[in-house]
């Protein structure tokens with residue numbers, strides 16, 4: 108149930124309403140918006156007569172949310188969420204570009220790539236130190252040593268860091284070295300882990316599962332929000348379909364669908380979305396045109412020798428070209444890429 112409060116309502120009245128909801132056994136999440144304060148009352152009470160709340164002083168509207176995702180939904184928060192990551196805003200009019208290698212491989216590699224992506228306008232450096240590989244014999248990442256290199260390369264070039272954590276045991280270390288925790292497609296339905304991420308203090312970027320519907324994906328985001336961490340960014344990274352001309356099928360339509368259903372920012376990952384270098388730039392352009400709040404893209408200075416995902420990694424000059432093109436598209440839809 109979503110309780111929309113009257114504009115200008117006194118803090119004391121808000122506290123009274125929250126207390127009544129608690130007395131009825133609801134878990135209450137508060138969202139203080141520019142125009143309205145909204146309370147999300149969570150709890151399974153199918154027989155609850157919501158008119159009891161509707162009639163309270165200061166309540167403007169009570170909406171019963173039929174979807175299973177509630178805190179994630181636009182009904183809970185009408186304005187899009189904007190998260191401030193050390194001065195970089197995700198979800199506002201500016202579009203954020205996150206770029207870097209699939210995996211952190213060594214010092215020279217990550218410093219070189221950080222310099223290239225910074226020069227072309229990326230704000231956040233990506234790179235995996237814990238890699239979810241299909242084969243247990245493939246390169247698994249450098250672990251903490253990789254995180255140290257990633258942080259150092261980012262700091263040297265004034266970039267923020269996003270990196271993947273795969274398990275509860277990696278959350279603390281991920282938070283120590285990075286600004287955003289990336290949750291991989293393979294973990295989107297790892298519900299125990301999602302609950303753990305609800306206790307994390309850093310923003311989380313939740314990738315869409317390879318075979319997940321949009322509603323299932325939003326439900327997974329709901330686990331993190333319900334756990335107390337409201338800073339969730341969604342990431343469309345391609346889904347499995349019958350089409351085999353590309354590694355995955357990049358679901359561009361997910362972007363406007365999510366925008367309508369949810370207030371959370373959404374980023375697009377055209378690298379995993381198509382898996383083939385020469386299709387990455389067109390998909391990045393399409394994602395921006397469709398309303399993505401950011402792009403996550405793999406870049407490597409020597410992709411032929413990359414330890415993972417070389418075939419989908421852009422050369423630095425291609426990344427520079429992509430930035431030029433997406434800046435024009437952003438302008439056309441009254442956004443910008445600073």
Ligand code: PEP
Nearest residue numbers: 209291292293314344379
């Ligand atoms: C990655 O970003 O390198 C990655 C492993 O992504 P995904 O979880 O989307 O496969």
Ligand code: MN
Nearest residue numbers: 209405415416
């Ligand atoms: Mn990758």
